[in-house]
Amino acid sequence: MPMQEEAMWDDDRDGRREHEGLARALDKSGAPDGRIWNGHAWQEWDSWGETGSVTFPLRAGGPTALRAECQCVWHGPARPLDADPSVTAAAVKADWEQHIATVTAAMYPVDVADEMGDLMSRLYALTQEQPLAALTALRELEQKIEPLRVVTVAHARHLSLSWQKVADALGVTRQSAWEKYQFAGTEADVDAAYVKASPPAS
Numbered sequence: 424m425p426m427q428e429e430a431m432w433d434d435d436r437d438g439r440r441e442h443e444g445l446a447r448a449l450d451k452s453g454a455p456d457g458r459i460w461n462g463h464a465w466q467e468w469d470s471w472g473e474t475g476s477v478t479f480p481l482r483a484g485g486p487t488a489l490r491a492e493c494q495c496v497w498h499g500p501a502r503p504l505d506a507d508p509s510v511t512a513a514a515v516k517a518d519w520e521q522h523i524a525t526v527t528a529a530m531y532p533v534d535v536a537d538e539m540g541d542l543m544s545r546l547y548a549l550t551q552e553q554p555l556a557a558l559t560a561l562r563e564l565e566q567k568i569e570p571l572r573v574v575t576v577a578h579a580r581h582l583s584l585s586w587q588k589v590a591d592a593l594g595v596t597r598q599s600a601w602e603k604y605q606f607a608g609t610e611a612d613v614d615a616a617y618v619k620a621s622p623p624a625s
Contacts (some may be wrong), residue, residue: 430486443494444519446512448486491519576604
């Protein structure tokens with residue numbers, strides 16, 4: 424069934440893919456239902472056509488809650504259905520918008536992704552042509568990365584970003600991030616890291 428314009432939210436700020444969200448119905452057990460709230464009525468929408476990985480049935484008893492759902496497979500908490508579903512839909516849309524804000528805050532620009540891809544392609548080619556030279560290049564790259572990471576953590580903490588946000592961006596637990604980088608706010612360590620991470624002279 425074609426979706427009406429109000430049924431789906433979209434955002435393309437991360438530069439790589441467009442995030443699409445909607446208000447998914449849940450039954451009394453909390454199981455996803457094959458319906459969504461499209462802004463003014465219930466509408467059948469049983470799966471994400473782009474992924475084809477999940478299909479939800481129409482459940483007996485009707486919806487009792489809504490949750491935000493994103494095309495990237497994220498979903499928000501269940502929120503009990505108000506007498507006016509639009510009220511609940513506004514709350515779950517706010518959940519989705521918070522998800523988008525979190526995703527885009529840690530998303531690096533497309534040009535950086537392109538340059539990293541180019542570098543990796545060149546290094547891969549170098550491994551085939553001159554493996555010893557490639558190993559030297561990789562060693563020097565590693566020696567630059569960790570100091571730059573220290574500088575970046577220190578800057579993030581200076582901006583009052585939480586250890587949890589830092590950990591999420593690093594892909595580690597909060598405890599692991601704190602144990603490894605708690606020193607990152609000290610002036611001497613950051614100054615030393617700046618020296619090691621300085622870009623090459625042009």
